[in-house]
Amino acid sequence: MKLAYPIILIPFEDHSGGYAVEVPDLPGCVTEGKNLADALLMAEDAASGWVLSELEEGGTVPEASDPRDVQPEEDDALVSMVALDMDAYAAKYGSKAVRKYVTIPAWLDTWADKHDINYSGVLRDALEYMYQQPVAV
Numbered sequence: 001m002k003l004a005y006p007i008i009l010i011p012f013e014d015h016s017g018g019y020a021v022e023v024p025d026l027p028g029c030v031t032e033g034k035n036l037a038d039a040l041l042m043a044e045d046a047a048s049g050w051v052l053s054e055l056e057e058g059g060t061v062p063e064a065s066d067p068r069d070v071q072p073e074e075d076d077a078l079v080s081m082v083a084l085d086m087d088a089y090a091a092k093y094g095s096k097a098v099r100k101y102v103t104i105p106a107w108l109d110t111w112a113d114k115h116d117i118n119y120s121g122v123l124r125d126a127l128e129y130m131y132q133q134p135v136a137v
Contacts, residue, residue, distance in 0.1 A: 001086040001128055003051065006067035007043045009036070009078040023082070024070055025062045026050045043082045048089040055086075056094070087128075 005025050012018040012032075019039035023029040023046065031046040033039025051061055070079045102123070104112075112119065 001061075001132060003047075003061065003064065003084040003086060004081050005047055005064045005084070006070045007047075007080050007082050008070065008072045009039055009080060010072070010074050011076055021046070023047050023050070025065050040080070040082065044084060047082055048084045048086065049093070051084060051086060052090055052094060055090075 005023055008022045008024065010020040010022070012020065016034075017036075018032060018034045019036060020032045021030065021039050021043045023043065026047055029046055029050040031039075031042040033042045054061065067079055067081060072079060100123070102119070
């Protein structure tokens with residue numbers, strides 16, 4: 001799952017080149033970086049962690065605001081975007097996994113074995129697709 005959120009970058013008051021970062025759509029999600037590049041990387045990590053925790057606790061992913069609608073309170077603040085690759089982040093840092101057992105017809109199992117189908121991967125991909133673009137089931 002790929003996501004993108006607007007972020008607010010607020011320069012440190014001491015003019016050291018660092019930034020505080022807020023993700024308005026993710027309540028309480030704040031971080032900082034010693035320079036702009038570091039702040040952007042820290043924002044990606046903080047937002048990814050926030051979303052992963054929310055999903056693991058059964059919550060939903062907040063919708064992203066239009067960045068044109070984000071108005072920082074500070075005059076010298078910048079509005080930017082952060083892109084999240086939740087599949088990669090969850091593979092690296094996800095702590096929860098559940099095992100599900102499914103029953104399929106024998107002929108389908110034979111076909112899947114011949115084609116080296118990863119059942120877990122197919123089911124995960126299908127469920128993520130349905131989560132992102134709900135369909136009637």
